[in-house]
Amino acid sequence: MTNDELIWRIAGGSGDGIDSTSQNFAKALMRSGLNVFTHRHYPSRIRGGHTYVEIRAKDDPVKSRGDNYNFLLALGDSFARNPQEEAYYGNEEVKPLTENLDELREGGVIVYDSGLLDASEIENFDERVEENNWHVYDLDLRGLAKEHGREIMRNTAGVGATAALLDMDLQYIEDLMTDAMSGDVLEANLQTLEEAYESVKEDYEHTHDLRAPTGTQEAEQVLVSGSHGIAYGSLDEGCRFISGYPMTPWTDVFTIMTQHLPEMGGISEQVEDEIAAASLAIGASHAGAKAMSGSSGGGFALMSEPLGLAEMTETPIVLVESMRAGGSTGMPTKPEQGDLEHVLYTSQGDSNRVVFAPGDAAECYEQTRKAFEIAYEYQIPAIVIYDQKLSGGHQTVPEDVFDEEPNPDIGSVVTEEDLEEAVQEAGRFKRFMYDDDGERGGVSPRSLPGQKGGNYLASGNEHNEVGHISEDPDNRVLQMNRRMAKLDSIRDELAENADHQAVYGPEDAEYGILSWGSTKGVVEEAVDVLNEQGHSVKAMNVSDMMPFAADEVTAFLESVDEALVVEMNATAQFRRHVQGQLGRFGEKLYSLLKYDGNPFEPREVVSGFESRISGDADLSQYNVRIESATGD
Amino acid sequence: MSAFNAIGEEREIDRDEFTPEIEPQATWCPGCGDFGVLKALKQAMPEVGRTPEETLLVTGIGCSGKLSSYFKSYGFHSIHGRSLPVARAAKMANPDLEVIAAGGDGDGYGIGGNHFMHTARENHDMTYIVFDNEIFGLTKGQTSPTSPKGHKSKTQPHGSAKQPIRPLSLALTSGASYVARTAAVNPNQAKEILTEAMEHDGFAHVDFLTQCPTWNKDAKQYVPYIDVQDSDDYDFDITDRGEASEMMQKAEDALYEGEVLTGRFYHDEDRPSYQEEKQATGDMPEEPLAERYFDEDYEWERSYDLLERHK
Ligand SMILES: Cc1ncc(C[n+]2csc(CCOP(=O)(O)OP(=O)(O)O)c2C)c(N)n1
Ligand code: SF4
Numbered sequence: 001m002t003n004d005e006l007i008w009r010i011a012g013g014s015g016d017g018i019d020s021t022s023q024n025f026a027k028a029l030m031r032s033g034l035n036v037f038t039h040r041h042y043p044s045r046i047r048g049g050h051t052y053v054e055i056r057a058k059d060d061p062v063k064s065r066g067d068n069y070n071f072l073l074a075l076g077d078s079f080a081r082n083p084q085e086e087a088y089y090g091n092e093e094v095k096p097l098t099e100n101l102d103e104l105r106e107g108g109v110i111v112y113d114s115g116l117l118d119a120s121e122i123e124n125f126d127e128r129v130e131e132n133n134w135h136v137y138d139l140d141l142r143g144l145a146k147e148h149g150r151e152i153m154r155n156t157a158g159v160g161a162t163a164a165l166l167d168m169d170l171q172y173i174e175d176l177m178t179d180a181m182s183g184d185v186l187e188a189n190l191q192t193l194e195e196a197y198e199s200v201k202e203d204y205e206h207t208h209d210l211r212a213p214t215g216t217q218e219a220e221q222v223l224v225s226g227s228h229g230i231a232y233g234s235l236d237e238g239c240r241f242i243s244g245y246p247m248t249p250w251t252d253v254f255t256i257m258t259q260h261l262p263e264m265g266g267i268s269e270q271v272e273d274e275i276a277a278a279s280l281a282i283g284a285s286h287a288g289a290k291a292m293s294g295s296s297g298g299g300f301a302l303m304s305e306p307l308g309l310a311e312m313t314e315t316p317i318v319l320v321e322s323m324r325a326g327g328s329t330g331m332p333t334k335p336e337q338g339d340l341e342h343v344l345y346t347s348q349g350d351s352n353r354v355v356f357a358p359g360d361a362a363e364c365y366e367q368t369r370k371a372f373e374i375a376y377e378y379q380i381p382a383i384v385i386y387d388q389k390l391s392g393g394h395q396t397v398p399e400d401v402f403d404e405e406p407n408p409d410i411g412s413v414v415t416e417e418d419l420e421e422a423v424q425e426a427g428r429f430k431r432f433m434y435d436d437d438g439e440r441g442g443v444s445p446r447s448l449p450g451q452k453g454g455n456y457l458a459s460g461n462e463h464n465e466v467g468h469i470s471e472d473p474d475n476r477v478l479q480m481n482r483r484m485a486k487l488d489s490i491r492d493e494l495a496e497n498a499d500h501q502a503v504y505g506p507e508d509a510e511y512g513i514l515s516w517g518s519t520k521g522v523v524e525e526a527v528d529v530l531n532e533q534g535h536s537v538k539a540m541n542v543s544d545m546m547p548f549a550a551d552e553v554t555a556f557l558e559s560v561d562e563a564l565v566v567e568m569n570a571t572a573q574f575r576r577h578v579q580g581q582l583g584r585f586g587e588k589l590y591s592l593l594k595y596d597g598n599p600f601e602p603r604e605v606v607s608g609f610e611s612r613i614s615g616d617a618d619l620s621q622y623n624v625r626i627e628s629a630t631g632d
Numbered sequence: 633m634s635a636f637n638a639i640g641e642e643r644e645i646d647r648d649e650f651t652p653e654i655e656p657q658a659t660w661c662p663g664c665g666d667f668g669v670l671k672a673l674k675q676a677m678p679e680v681g682r683t684p685e686e687t688l689l690v691t692g693i694g695c696s697g698k699l700s701s702y703f704k705s706y707g708f709h710s711i712h713g714r715s716l717p718v719a720r721a722a723k724m725a726n727p728d729l730e731v732i733a734a735g736g737d738g739d740g741y742g743i744g745g746n747h748f749m750h751t752a753r754e755n756h757d758m759t760y761i762v763f764d765n766e767i768f769g770l771t772k773g774q775t776s777p778t779s780p781k782g783h784k785s786k787t788q789p790h791g792s793a794k795q796p797i798r799p800l801s802l803a804l805t806s807g808a809s810y811v812a813r814t815a816a817v818n819p820n821q822a823k824e825i826l827t828e829a830m831e832h833d834g835f836a837h838v839d840f841l842t843q844c845p846t847w848n849k850d851a852k853q854y855v856p857y858i859d860v861q862d863s864d865d866y867d868f869d870i871t872d873r874g875e876a877s878e879m880m881q882k883a884e885d886a887l888y889e890g891e892v893l894t895g896r897f898y899h900d901e902d903r904p905s906y907q908e909e910k911q912a913t914g915d916m917p918e919e920p921l922a923e924r925y926f927d928e929d930y931e932w933e934r935s936y937d938l939l940e941r942h943k
Pocket of ligand 1: 693695696697712735736738739765767770776
């Protein structure tokens with residue numbers, strides 16, 4: 001077994017501190033100089049039910065959850081706490097072991113809490129251990145924690161045991177605990193940690209070779225999720241107003257923003273529904289604040305009508321669409337990329353909006369900033385679409401990604417001095433002035449309520465230059481053309497800075513893999529593996545969905561013989577978008593689709609590629625499907 | 633220099649300032665009660681002392697929603713039922729604005745009913761005018777939430793089986809701190825009530841009875857109106873929720889029996905507005921958000937300084 005990567009999985013019941021324990025452990029690994037990527041798996045249920053968090057740590061960059069895992073910490077969380085609960089949920093105490101064995105790599109390590117779990121209850125356990133050459137350590141973590149007064153500290157005991165088995169320096173973990181706790185609680189935890197560490201070191205014979213990889217990262221890193229990227233990008237763009245209604249996984253961004261806005265002099269509003277949420281963002285922006293809202297599939301559906309209102313009144317707003325598996329309420333805690341078409345085309349009339357799909361936490365930050373900039377400069381709604389995987393999964397990002405100046409610029413808003421000179425008509429400001437010569441790229445001057453000489457009417461009905469409702473055909477055409485022209489101007493602006501859609505892998509590769517959003521990292525890892533195996537492959541992850549990055553994608557597709565389009569949905573929405581936007585390439589495109597609620601693993605992309613190119617990979621063990629763009 | 637000089641400008645204000653210089657051709661039918669609302673609003677503005685530029689009028693969709701076309705101020709003609717969420721956020725972003733929301737009974741009590749309840753409950757400092765003509769006007773006469781039980785229309789040919797909504801009681805139980813009803817045919821009372829509503833520091837709900845001669849021939853315009861404040865028969869304390877509630881019930885029952893009671897029904901001057909509540913908990917800045925983007929000296933905080941927790 002190689003020691004270049006550790007994929008540590010902590011499993012137990014929902015609501016039992018698995019999340020916070022794993023966060024701390026991930027940070028400890030990061031502090032030791034490693035790159036880290038976390039993957040959260042949890043059921044849509046508050047208590048009970050099986051949950052796990054996986055932490056992948058490597059010295060090289062980590063871009064995905066990886067293939068399977070090599071270290072299991074099975075905490076014997078009691079799934080039923082009392083007879084009533086047991087009657088309802090059943091008592092499934094051995095789940096932390098049984099549910100996870102299928103994905104444990106050969107030669108992997110298992111630590112389980114013998115204080116609560118009884119391995120002899122598990123069918124064929126010993127046979128499987130032997131067959132797979134697993135190294136099993138049973139420890140009474142509960143007993144140990146109890147000795148120090150608090151049963152919940154069995155998580156801490158488990159981390160101590162992990163550290164001992166992986167030859168890790170306890171210092172990083174201790175520092176983190178010291179930061180997070182104090183007094184007796186800290187004392188008890190430190191004792192539990194050390195005692196578990198010592199007893200594993202002394203009392204157990206270590207039969208495995210797995211060790212924590214050595215980290216050599218020197219640059220300061222931070223452990224953040226895509227939702228942090230989005231929230232921090234918004235704050236740095238001067239967004240000080242958010243309105244929302246809770247819905248998984250959008251709630252991640254909503255709560256991070258809410259945590260910071262009051263102390264940063266901003267406003268967060270939880271409102272009655274998503275129609276209100278989007279409408280509030282529009283109202284706040286109309287009055288002169290930088291504002292955002294957002295939701296997940298079903299909630300975003302409710303925002304469809306206000307989205308159109310923002311388009312028509314040219315009110316800048318940023319909406320976040322955090323996808324989960326659909327349709328309807330779907331699978332609330334599982335990722336999917338199934339809302340692309342919904343986001344691109346929902347709402348009334350011709351679509352006139354900007355859509356970005358960042359691929360990792362750093363891109364979430366950068367592209368959310370871009371979304372605000374474009375929205376306010378061009379007076380158009382911008383949507384950032386990402387998914388549950390990117391929303392909750394944490395990854396290490398160099399700290400200096402965030403070391404950027406704030407940009408509170410409110411965009412194309414006039415001042416009162418401008419208004420003194422401005423063209424008026426019938427005592428109203430020409431807020432929606434035609435752009436006859438196209439010099440303004442479709443953008444018209446915007447005033448704010450309260451500004452002298454700037455009064456106008458913003459209407460969701462078609463309107464003339466001062467905002468009065470108008471069904472005049474000539475006005476209609478001029479206004480439509482002007483609004484649509486903004487998309488071309490934005491396309492030009494985005495093209496100037498298209499390196500976020502850069503090609504990954506050898507320039508002259510024979511084959512391509514095209515992806516969008518959060519599949520970026522897993523595809524890049526697959527490309528590395530494929531090239532090592534002698535294939536010739538490169539990848540492009542597209543994030544400019546509307547206006548579409550047509551030139552970059554065309555150049556990419558022209559340069560390869562064939563391209564596999566990888567996405568997490570059943571109907572190949574992105575591939576269809578590419579074909580629709582470019583009007584060609586049908587014969588070159590194949591889709592690799594996954595929609596079982598779990599993100600792709602690198603090996604699935606590798607096998608998908610091989611099965612398409614050489615026809616010799618077996619995909620039947622995976623929940624993925626290959627589909628041709630032209631039909632068979 | 634402030635970016636919003638028009639706010640707080642002290643000068644004589646003339647109601648004609650609220651008329652667009654070239655009036656868009658009115659699409660309201662002759663005899664429509666909506667004209668009465670427009671007129672009363674224009675008359676109230678000089679009393680309140682707010683200029684067109686510091687006033688934001690947010691309307692919904694319907695005949696009533698056209699109000700923002702014929703009234704010159706900053707205007708926002710939103711979508712059906714959503715004037716309140718747009719308006720209340722504008723008020724939060726810039727509390728110095730005079731914010732008025734307006735729409736029909738279908739708009740406000742039907743499709744936007746949820747927002748009505750919640751905006752009242754939060755007690756935003758704004759005025760909400762509902763054009764209550766007991767009918768859907770713009771879409772040609774369908775039954776509305778305030779249409780009487782038994783009312784026949786193309787979509788309820790056998791007569792509505794539903795009880796009408798009780799807008800005054802609903803406003804009160806939801807938390808509105810000012811509740812009144814007036815009527816287009818009562819211009820003086822209408823002006824006074826709108827003035828008082830705008831001056832009130834909290835959510836002021838005005839159920840404004842308007843006639844729709846085109847679709848609702850049974851409209852109440854033919855019935856004499858009684859002002860509950862002017863009549864000795866109706867003695868109650870408008871600051872007392874219980875008495876106000878009883879009076880509202882009376883007015884709401886009577887309406888469909890042909891007796892139209894108007895006037896002020898509830899006025900709580902002590903309840904803090906939402907903005908005050910939110911500022912008290914530290915959830916809202918003291919100075920308007922909208923001003924800040926023009927303040928060159930303001931120090932914008934950076935996310936970089938929040939990274940400690942991620943290390
Ligand atoms: C979401 C939505 N549903 C339906 C409509 C169609 N619509 C426009 S106005 C209206 C009803 C208007 O009635 P009311 O609010 O009472 O206003 P009035 O016209 O009587 O002033 C309806 C149903 C719409 N514009 N938007
Ligand atoms: S339809 Fe009724 S409400 Fe609409 S303008 Fe005509 S009279 Fe007024």
